[in-house]
Amino acid sequence: MKIDNLVIMEEKENNKKLDEFKNNNSKMKIGILGGTFDPIHYAHLATAEFIRDKYSLDKIFFIPTGNPPHKLGIKTDKYDRYNMVLLATSSNKNFLVSNVEIERNERTYTIDTLKYLKKTYKNAEIYFITGADAICDIEKWKDVESIFDLATFIAAARPGINQLVAQEKIEQLIKKYKANIISVYVPSLDISSTYIREQLKDGRSVRYLVPETVENYLYKNKLYEQGDE
Ligand SMILES: Nc1ncnc2c1ncn2[C@@H]1O[C@H](COP(=O)(O)OP(=O)(O)OP(=O)(O)O)[C@@H](O)[C@H]1O
Numbered sequence: 001m002k003i004d005n006l007v008i009m010e011e012k013e014n015n016k017k018l019d020e021f022k023n024n025n026s027k028m029k030i031g032i033l034g035g036t037f038d039p040i041h042y043a044h045l046a047t048a049e050f051i052r053d054k055y056s057l058d059k060i061f062f063i064p065t066g067n068p069p070h071k072l073g074i075k076t077d078k079y080d081r082y083n084m085v086l087l088a089t090s091s092n093k094n095f096l097v098s099n100v101e102i103e104r105n106e107r108t109y110t111i112d113t114l115k116y117l118k119k120t121y122k123n124a125e126i127y128f129i130t131g132a133d134a135i136c137d138i139e140k141w142k143d144v145e146s147i148f149d150l151a152t153f154i155a156a157a158r159p160g161i162n163q164l165v166a167q168e169k170i171e172q173l174i175k176k177y178k179a180n181i182i183s184v185y186v187p188s189l190d191i192s193s194t195y196i197r198e199q200l201k202d203g204r205s206v207r208y209l210v211p212e213t214v215e216n217y218l219y220k221n222k223l224y225e226q227g228d229e
């Protein structure tokens, strides 16, 4: 099947899964993995699945950022990032993709997304998953005090991020904001979107770093090619 048709089909399937989930009123635990996903890679998927399994979460929502405050210079179209997330997650029945940030025209802040999720999924307990790098920066996020009232945070150890420093920061955050933060070791995969963009810019392989459908999509759409910054 042509990659464009596959995206259309996967979006339809995803919307069906979202509708079913919205109509389910039972108590659920949902994990959120927000990210720029420029592009999504196997470390995102493996981290999400490991945490879903470890904490018995019912679903993981992948939420690609729209206009995030901290990455103003993203060159990749937000719909390309969203489409690649759809392709990457479709084979897992417990993974869902939300376009709530992609469709917001203003700056996208996690606090607004968490408020939306609380309103939409009234019976859900929310777990926001981040890498250790993201949690260390959380005090720069909008309305950090209120953020901790809306979700439990799960901070995944990440290669290249000093875990002792991250742990110290997490303990400070717990004390200062009475935050619910759990740190977790996940099987490490030293992959980043930056590395993938660099490989592609140099005309090198990204095979086995991203799902094959994502690889096909980024070649078809000439994303991150030589000459792109
Ligand atoms: N290899 C990894 N291990 C654990 N967590 C990760 C890993 N890569 C990304 N994450 C986490 O996933 C979330 C979304 O990440 P993001 O989309 O920014 O990817 P990235 O690889 O960090 O991108 P970039 O290299 O462009 O900064 C963040 O919370 C980030 O910390």
Ligand SMILES: O=C(O)c1ccc[n+]([C@@H]2O[C@H](COP(=O)([O-])O)[C@@H](O)[C@H]2O)c1
Pocket: 033, 034, 035, 036, 037, 065, 068, 069, 070, 071, 108, 109, 110, 111, 134, 140, 141, 142
């Ligand atoms: O709300 C904020 O102020 C805020 C500032 C920086 C990052 N975030 C969120 O942190 C998540 C991970 O971001 P990133 O850059 O690692 O993709 C993603 O969901 C962002 O929306 C949120």
